[in-house]
Amino acid sequence: MARGTALIRLALFGHPVSRSLSPRIHQLFAGQTGLAVEYTARESTPDTLSDQLAALAGEGGRGCNITVPLKNSACALAHRLSARARQSGAVNTLRLENGDEWFGDNTDGIGLVRDITRNLGKTLSGQRIALIGAGGAAAGILFDILISRPARVVMSNRTLDKAIHLAQRFANIGPVEVFSEGQLSKSGPFDLVLNATSMGHQGGLPAMTETMFAPGAVCYDLNYGTAHEVLDRWCVSRGIVSHGGLGMLVEQAAESFQLWTGHAPETASVIDSLSTTASTARN
């Protein structure tokens, strides 16, 4: 029940956004806090984003989420950036300040770390981590992984150059070793293997082998729903603990909600309520 305070107008920009779970997540958060929130998913392109942001500001909007393929464009449009957004070159959350200035942040990495540490009860400090993928999803989480002080981070990617460049971009935060897919699959063992590729959306498996996993290791897939199923089956049939990225989705949303409203919502019930209906949509 809303407290009768002013409507907080929020939006999601990206393409496609019609199947996004974010509007539902933010309505669940609003329900908990008693705030009146309108959160609308709006189709957008790099060419239209600037005008759409101006329109949201004109409507009295307080902020928005940005999803694929607009996170880099949003970073370029922001007037001020958090350290993690500047480092990753990607923004998933914008907050309107002083009427017409956008503060850009990236809550994806915080969302991942919170899901792993708070919800799954696993520490990242001192852990040996393999990160597969070097696209936007990997760039969005590297800052928060590295500041968690892991023992080791090894990244691989189909296109090796992208992994090399990403590791170089984050070298001031912490060391990231880059291996070819073949090298990585023969290395380890790792305590945590992160899948940041989009292969699950095509029913594909990232380049990993059973021997990469230390006893008790966890495989965390940034994908969720049906996009996580093939990897989940691969893990389960080998006795490897497997998690999809639904918790990360909810946790990154909670951090964004807090940035806009000052309220930190409770996430466990939201993850539970979505886990039966999660779609393949990202963000």
Ligand code: ATR
């Ligand atoms: P984007 O970078 O476009 O935002 P992403 O989901 O973060 O999207 O990145 C896609 C990731 O999945 C990349 O690491 C990509 O590898 P490339 O950099 O070589 O393209 C990886 N990926 C997608 N399809 C793949 C496939 N068929 N085989 C191996 N890796 C794949």
